[in-house]
Amino acid sequence: MLPLTSQVNNLMPPSLSIITATYNAEADLPNLIASLAAQTDADFEWVVADGNSTDRTLELIDKAKSQLKTVKVDSRPDFGIYDAFNRAIKLASGDYYVVVGADDVLFPEAVANYKRACAETGADLVTACYYRGDQLIAGIRQPAWEWLWGMHAYVTGHAVGLAIRRDLHKEVGEYSRYFPIKGDELFILQAIRQGASVVFRDFIAGRYGLQGTSGRDALGWIVESYRIQVKLGHSLVLSTLLLLYRLIRCWPRIQEQRV
Template identity: 85%
Template structure:
């Protein structure tokens, strides 16, 4: 029996983005999946749009309440989900029609803890793992293409590794995935394009915060303090104009 799949989305006042995501879910060639939405108590038409989607999708689960940010929402959604694996898809992301079928096939064939695939980040195709695969430089991208859209995660992995940490508000996915790898999680890369990720998410809007959090994660995981500091400084310099623009 093939593994079951949950699509997990965190929303907050996302009525302008959701129609495209919902259309991409309705267009899946394999309709046997559940859509699990953790909403942050939206005040616009977000919940109305999700409710309408129930007539078009096989299973839709919604939990709406105030939360502590996107990873708190993911943790709620994971508890509500029933799939053997889950894929995080943002409210402003889309999946390509074969995504669910391809992920389910790859999970069934490999039994891997993490199945990672290609995806578009905006117009840029992310077509593989960063090379050389140096964790000290790339973080989780030394093992997976990305978190949202480009990764199917075995849901029970959270029982072994833990939930997404509240101590990292911007890149808790990095901490979770790197912890899972260190505890022996098996990763498989499959060469299909899962969808399109919007690079305008929370982490993208706070570049300096992401750089600092990733530095803290590397130090916490035991990477060289000196090397991690040098990498952080290089990233600050490289992204200086963007950081200055976000401060305005």
């Protein structure tokens, strides 16, 4: 296994980047920006990878520069959200980063809590609680079966609920563009299989919005989950049975989304 855990200098707390991918997000950004401006620890950078928005998204980001310590933005056509994340990570300078969507918000102590947890543990992945809509995601799935829960066997989620050591990508690689819905899950599981350390802290980081691709494309989510299971070497029979179960269970929703 690779020696992935970083050594943290107690005299120099880790720096943090908040990473957001945007595309025509002017309706959602004001709430996110307000939550970033309300952080009790203002020492962080906001890095935005924009997909060449045509609405007021870039204008709102530019105005946020007067409220936040550091704002970096790169706007150009891209190949989806994970391509945007990869660009943002290269632009970021933080020791750790937290992905926050345009329709998400962070609670005021989120940056302070993440930086404290990263400094205390030096873990590669620091995961915390968050709200998904009105549902509190308050811990790791139990039993912690990777074949069933995927990344949720180890972390609460990717956006809002997870701080990732940025240099982990040098050892594990970038987010894969071949998994446009679940590239985050593939990266996290590959990192853990290569020795990445994970710690859970019970603070509530924020609220995750419900406008993500996985919520709009149930069939795509199911198929990519199956592909990841097979890629990581889980039982083909068990994975196929789980695929069929999820298709049957979610069929009404899949049919609705086809309309």
